[in-house]
Amino acid sequence: MKLDLTLNGRAVSDDVRPDLTLLEFLREHGCLSVKQGCGTANCGLCTVLLDDVPVLSCSVLAVRANGRAVVTLEGLQEEASAFVGFLADQGADQCGFCNPGMVMNTIALLRENPDPSDDEIRAYLAGNLCRCSGYEGQLRGIRAYLDSRKE
Amino acid sequence: MAQPQKDYKCVGKSIRKKDAMQLLLGKAVYMDDIVPRDALTVKLLRSPHPNAIVEEIDVSLACKVPGVVAVYTWQDVPRQRFAIAGQTYPEPSPYDRLILDRHVRFAGDPVAIIAAEDERAALGAMKRIKVTYRVLEPVLDPRASKDGPILVHPEEDWYPPCPVGGDNKRNLVASETDSAGDVDGVLDRCDIVLDRTYHTKAFQQAMMETFRTYTRLDRYGRLHVISSTQIVFHVRRILSAALGIPKSKIRVEKPRIGGGFGAKQTAVSELYPAFVTLKTGRPAQLIFTREECQIAGSPRHEMEIRVRLGADKTGKIRALDLYTLSNSGAYGEHGPTTVGLSGHKSIPLYTGSLEAYRFAFDVVYTNLQPAGAYRGYGATQGIFAVESAVNELAELLHIDPTVLREKNMVRQGMAMPAYYGETAGACALDRCLARCKEIFDWEHRYPVRDLGNGKVRAAGVAIAMQGSGISQIDVGSATIRLGDDGCYNLILGAADMGTGCDTILAQMAAECMDCDVDNVAVFSADTDVSPYDSGSYASSTTYVTGKAVERACEELKERLCRIAARVLACPPEELTFCGNCIRRCGTEQSVSLHDLAYQAQLNNTEAAEATVSHSSPISPPPFMAGMAEIELDKLTGQVTVLDYMAVVDCGTPINPALARIQAEGGIVQGIGMTLLEDVRYDAHGKPMETSLMQYKLPTRLDMGKLRVEFESSYEPTGPFGAKSIGEIVINTPAPAIAHAIYRATGVWHRNLPITAEQIALGP
Ligand code: FES
Ligand code: FES
Numbered sequence: 001m002k003l004d005l006t007l008n009g010r011a012v013s014d015d016v017r018p019d020l021t022l023l024e025f026l027r028e029h030g031c032l033s034v035k036q037g038c039g040t041a042n043c044g045l046c047t048v049l050l051d052d053v054p055v056l057s058c059s060v061l062a063v064r065a066n067g068r069a070v071v072t073l074e075g076l077q078e079e080a081s082a083f084v085g086f087l088a089d090q091g092a093d094q095c096g097f098c099n100p101g102m103v104m105n106t107i108a109l110l111r112e113n114p115d116p117s118d119d120e121i122r123a124y125l126a127g128n129l130c131r132c133s134g135y136e137g138q139l140r141g142i143r144a145y146l147d148s149r150k151e
Numbered sequence: 152m153a154q155p156q157k158d159y160k161c162v163g164k165s166i167r168k169k170d171a172m173q174l175l176l177g178k179a180v181y182m183d184d185i186v187p188r189d190a191l192t193v194k195l196l197r198s199p200h201p202n203a204i205v206e207e208i209d210v211s212l213a214c215k216v217p218g219v220v221a222v223y224t225w226q227d228v229p230r231q232r233f234a235i236a237g238q239t240y241p242e243p244s245p246y247d248r249l250i251l252d253r254h255v256r257f258a259g260d261p262v263a264i265i266a267a268e269d270e271r272a273a274l275g276a277m278k279r280i281k282v283t284y285r286v287l288e289p290v291l292d293p294r295a296s297k298d299g300p301i302l303v304h305p306e307e308d309w310y311p312p313c314p315v316g317g318d319n320k321r322n323l324v325a326s327e328t329d330s331a332g333d334v335d336g337v338l339d340r341c342d343i344v345l346d347r348t349y350h351t352k353a354f355q356q357a358m359m360e361t362f363r364t365y366t367r368l369d370r371y372g373r374l375h376v377i378s379s380t381q382i383v384f385h386v387r388r389i390l391s392a393a394l395g396i397p398k399s400k401i402r403v404e405k406p407r408i409g410g411g412f413g414a415k416q417t418a419v420s421e422l423y424p425a426f427v428t429l430k431t432g433r434p435a436q437l438i439f440t441r442e443e444c445q446i447a448g449s450p451r452h453e454m455e456i457r458v459r460l461g462a463d464k465t466g467k468i469r470a471l472d473l474y475t476l477s478n479s480g481a482y483g484e485h486g487p488t489t490v491g492l493s494g495h496k497s498i499p500l501y502t503g504s505l506e507a508y509r510f511a512f513d514v515v516y517t518n519l520q521p522a523g524a525y526r527g528y529g530a531t532q533g534i535f536a537v538e539s540a541v542n543e544l545a546e547l548l549h550i551d552p553t554v555l556r557e558k559n560m561v562r563q564g565m566a567m568p569a570y571y572g573e574t575a576g577a578c579a580l581d582r583c584l585a586r587c588k589e590i591f592d593w594e595h596r597y598p599v600r601d602l603g604n605g606k607v608r609a610a611g612v613a614i615a616m617q618g619s620g621i622s623q624i625d626v627g628s629a630t631i632r633l634g635d636d637g638c639y640n641l642i643l644g645a646a647d648m649g650t651g652c653d654t655i656l657a658q659m660a661a662e663c664m665d666c667d668v669d670n671v672a673v674f675s676a677d678t679d680v681s682p683y684d685s686g687s688y689a690s691s692t693t694y695v696t697g698k699a700v701e702r703a704c705e706e707l708k709e710r711l712c713r714i715a716a717r718v719l720a721c722p723p724e725e726l727t728f729c730g731n732c733i734r735r736c737g738t739e740q741s742v743s744l745h746d747l748a749y750q751a752q753l754n755n756t757e758a759a760e761a762t763v764s765h766s767s768p769i770s771p772p773p774f775m776a777g778m779a780e781i782e783l784d785k786l787t788g789q790v791t792v793l794d795y796m797a798v799v800d801c802g803t804p805i806n807p808a809l810a811r812i813q814a815e816g817g818i819v820q821g822i823g824m825t826l827l828e829d830v831r832y833d834a835h836g837k838p839m840e841t842s843l844m845q846y847k848l849p850t851r852l853d854m855g856k857l858r859v860e861f862e863s864s865y866e867p868t869g870p871f872g873a874k875s876i877g878e879i880v881i882n883t884p885a886p887a888i889a890h891a892i893y894r895a896t897g898v899w900h901r902n903l904p905i906t907a908e909q910i911a912l913g914p
Pocket of ligand 2: 092093094095096097098099129130131132133359409410649
C-alpha cells in the first residue's frame, strides 16, 4: 500500500504491506530510538507522536499514519535535551531501553501540562514500564527539571 | 569499623553515567540497532509438548518458502552435550543440552532452527514444518520428580562436570546436606519449634530488552558474536563446546544491554544464530519475542522451603533447619548453585545465638521451562522463608519483630558457620535496622490501624544479606593504559547492563590516577580485547573487578615512574606519581603526564599500561533492613504499598545516586514478585502468563513512597571499602509485605505471589 507521511518534519513515501506496524516502519526508516518491549501495547517503549498525540507504535498500523505527521525522539533531540540531563543526574537512565518511550511521553505530558504534580506525572507515565529504575529516580529527575524552570 | 577519613575526589560522588545521554536521547547502541540489513532472521520452531520424542520431521515444504535459506533439525547439530549456564569452568551445571535434541523436554524446547531473508518468510516456513511427535507423559510437579517413574534426562551421555550430588536416573540435578552442631538435639530442647513451608514461583526477570544475538563472520573468517549478554567469556566457551569449534575462532562482544538481572547470565539466545552463521556464512540475528522470553527464558528457580526454627521463650533463636526443594525445570542451568544461597545466605542472618543449623537440598528436573539466574539467586527465596518464619515467631511470642532481630542477628566480627565459615568483617546491619526503624517511625506504624472504611493499614519488616562475588572463583580484571596526551583507557570484561558499572569503575580509576572521570575512557566487553572477567553476576563487579581496577592503577603508576626515571635520569624509587605529573622527591624536577605520555611512545621499552586480575578468598556480605507499610482492602484483598523504607550497608557506595537506583529498582522488582507477578501453567506445563498483559510488572501506580538510605561500613578487602549492592536489594519486600499482610488479616501467606484474590479468599 502506498504511504505518504511526514516523519520528523520530512516527507516520506513508501510502499508498505498492509500489516506492517508503525514501529516496524519507523525502525526500517532509521528511527532506532523506537524500541519494542512487548508488542502488546503494555510497556510504552514504542511511544511516538502521531499528529502530536502519543501513540504506541507497536499497535498502530503504518498505513494509519498516511497523510499524518509522525515524530520520534530523533526529531525531538533539542526538546528532550532540555530535561533529560536531570534524569541523568539521578542515574535514572539505567539500561536505557525504556528511556526513549518515557522521554517521548514526558514531552507529550509537558506540552499538555507544563507544571504537573507528582501524581499527574505518575498517572500520565503509568503506561511506561521500567524494570530497572523503580520509577522514583525518573520522577526525581522530572521534578528537578520542573523546579529548575521555576527558579 | 572506623572508616578511613579520606576526601575522595571521584569515589562517593553521584556523577552521571558515562552513557547516560546516549541512552536518554535514544541513540543506536543496542544489538538490534547495529545489525546490517542483509542479516538473516532466525526463528525457532518450539515444541508444544512438555515431553516428547521427535519421531519424524519433514522440512521440505518449509525450505520451499521463498526467502527461506535453511532449516535445521536435531540431525544437523553436533552430538556433544554442554551447559549454557554462564559459570566458571568446570561448571557446576550438568552437561544436559544439545543445540537441538530429538527428545524435547518442555513446551517451548526448540525443534527446528529456521533461517530466512526476513521474518515473514521465517514464520511462513515455521508453519510448513511437519513434525510427528511421540508424546510422553511429563513430570510437571517438582514434588513428584525425585525417584519418580518418568525421567526428564534418561540419556546415557548426561554428564556432570562437578560432583554436586546429581543423578539423571533419579531426576536429580544436585543434592547436598550441610550442618553444624546437633540440630535435632537443640531443636528437642527448644521451648518452641516452628515448622513451616514456604513456596516461591519461577518469576521472570522481564528485562525490557528480550534475549537477542547477532552473529557474523569477521574479516578473518572467525565467528563474531554480538550479544546482549552479561558473560562474554563464558559465552565464548559455551559456543566453542556447543559448536565444536576452537575458541580462537570465536569473538564475543556485548553492546549496551537493555537489562539483564541475571537472565543474560545464561547463553539463552546465542547458539542458534551462531549455528546459522557457521553453516551459511551469512550474518544472522535472533530476537526473542516477549512470549519466547516468558516461556523459554531463564527465570528464577521455583523453590519450596521447609523451615524448622527452634527458639526459647525469650525469643532466642537456637536452631535453624532448612530443606529446599528447587525446581530446575527441563535443564540444569544454575540448578546446583542457586539453591545453595537459599540456606547459606539466609541462616547466617541469625548467627547471633544460633547453636546449630542444618541445610539440605534437592534440585530436581521437571518438564517445565528451565530456570536460571535472577537477581538474588536463591537467597531471595531463602530469605523469604527464613524472614517469614522469624516474623511468625515474633508474632507468636508477642515480641516486636525488630527487637527479636536485635537479639539474634549477626553483628560485626561474628564468625558465620553457615556462611562458609566467613566472618562478618564489615557489618552495619544493626545500624541499618535501627536507622530504618527510626526513619520509618516503626513504633507508630507497626500497630495495626483499621481505617473504618474497610481498609486496614499495617507494617512489616525484614532483613537481608547477599554476597560480593563468588569467593575463590570469580575473577575480575582491568587493563589501564596511558594514552597520548595523558588520558587513560580502562578496558574491562565486566558487563554494564545498565547498572552503571562502567562509570563506577572509571570513578575508581580516576580516583587512583588522580584525574577527572572524563579523562578515563571505558571500554567493555569484548573477548578479543578485554582482559578476562568472569562477567557481571553474583554481585561481583564493584567488589572484585573494582579491586582489579585499583590494583591495575597501582601497577600502572609504578610503570609510569620507571618511564619517568629514564626521562629524568634518576632511580624510579625517587619518583612519586602526582596525577598530572611525576615528581622527584626533594627536588624541583618533574615530568608532566602529558610529556610522559609522549615519552612513552619514543624509544621506550616499558609498556604504559597494566593489566591486573583479581580474585577474593572471601565474599563479604552486604546487609540491609526493609520495612513496608501497606493498606489492605478487606473486601477485595487489594494491597497498596504506601511506604517502603530500606537502609542498606553496601560498604562504601562508590556512586550514591547509582546505588540508590539499584536499591529502588530491586525493591520494586521485589514488590512485583510479592504481589503482582504470577506464573501459572496450562495442561502442557506452558506458562499462562505469556505476555506483559498477563505477567503484571509493577507500574508507577503500584508504588507509594520509596525511601532508601545508606548506613556504610568499610570493607577492607574491597575497593575503597565497597561491598556490593546489585542483588541484595530484591530480598526484603516479600517477607516484609507478607508480614504486613498477616498483621492486617491475621493470615500468613506462605506462597508467592500473594495476590488480591488469595487474600480475599482468606486461609
Ligand atoms: S512495544 Fe509497544 S507498548 Fe510495548
Ligand atoms: S532503564 Fe531499563 S527498563 Fe527502564
